[in-house]
Amino acid sequence: MHKIDINCDLGEGRTAIDCERDAQIMPYISRCNIACGGHAGNDITMRLSLANAQKDRLIIGAHPGYPDPENFGRRSLPMEAGQLLESIDQQVMKLQSFAADTGASLDHIKLHGALYNDAESDRDLAEQITEHIIANYSSLKIMGLANGEMEAAASKRGHPFIREGFMDRRYLNDRQLAPRTLDGSVITDLAPCLEQALCLAKGLPFVSYYGNPLQFSVDSICLHGDNPNAPAIAQQLLQHMKRHGVAVRP
Numbered sequence: 001m002h003k004i005d006i007n008c009d010l011g012e013g014r015t016a017i018d019c020e021r022d023a024q025i026m027p028y029i030s031r032c033n034i035a036c037g038g039h040a041g042n043d044i045t046m047r048l049s050l051a052n053a054q055k056d057r058l059i060i061g062a063h064p065g066y067p068d069p070e071n072f073g074r075r076s077l078p079m080e081a082g083q084l085l086e087s088i089d090q091q092v093m094k095l096q097s098f099a100a101d102t103g104a105s106l107d108h109i110k111l112h113g114a115l116y117n118d119a120e121s122d123r124d125l126a127e128q129i130t131e132h133i134i135a136n137y138s139s140l141k142i143m144g145l146a147n148g149e150m151e152a153a154a155s156k157r158g159h160p161f162i163r164e165g166f167m168d169r170r171y172l173n174d175r176q177l178a179p180r181t182l183d184g185s186v187i188t189d190l191a192p193c194l195e196q197a198l199c200l201a202k203g204l205p206f207v208s209y210y211g212n213p214l215q216f217s218v219d220s221i222c223l224h225g226d227n228p229n230a231p232a233i234a235q236q237l238l239q240h241m242k243r244h245g246v247a248v249r250p
Contacts, residue, residue, distance in 0.1 A: 003247040004201035005220035007031040009063055011049035012040040019048040025225055026056040028234035030250050033110045036091040039065030039073025046098045054104055059250045061143065064091035065112030073113040085132045108162060109133055110143035120148040127153045134159050146218045147175040165218030167197035170209035175216060178209040185209060194240045197221050201246050
């Protein structure tokens with residue numbers, strides 16, 4: 001039987017009510033990435049997200065981004081390498097401390113937004129961040145784009161890497177994500193999203209942005225938690241996988 005991990009970025013709100021909405025997604029996924037105060041999140045959301053994730057026995061990871069909540073971490077910041085790595089440390093260590101208080105443990109680190117994209121488009125940055133994570137958080141896996149720079153950097157060092165795929169994004173012919181600036185790069189209809197997710201889970205062929213066949217598999221599929229319909233989409237994704245013989249688990 002095939003299996004696939006489904007991950008979701010959570011804890012990106014401000015209040016307990018936001019966390020209650022996140023909790024509606026959790027029964028249908030297997031892994032969550034909790035924002036830790038950089039692009040989003042605060043002490044309240046981190047603690048509640050950790051507690052809720054434990055109730056549903058989810059694998060938990062840290063989700064650091066550029067320290068820019070005003071822009072939700074979606075804008076690149078011109079930070080020196082040392083300053084950036086220090087910011088990542090502050091975020092991951094804060095979530096680690098809350099996890100220790102609740103008896104939870106962290107499994108991985110996944111970068112957020114513009115930082116995720118910058119690392120995938122800049123080999124030197126990917127190398128620096130990867131080396132820093134290995135040196136300071138050797139027990140934590142790295143999650144990043146399948147076929148990308150972070151995967152290459154982790155593979156070179158023999159560090160565990162979770163290959164992430166996207167159900168709602170088109171891919172270019174080189175297996176990289178189509179930029180959001182291209183019309184149609186984001187898949188808005190649910191049916192093709194579910195079909196692409198299934199293909200990524202099973203390693204079956206699917207169509208690139210330019211209509212060419214692509215074929216590769218991933219370890220985890222990202223479900224975007226900021227979609228207002230995320231709980232319903234998560235439920236339908238889980239059901240779609242089960243109907244086609246794919247178990248959702250890490």
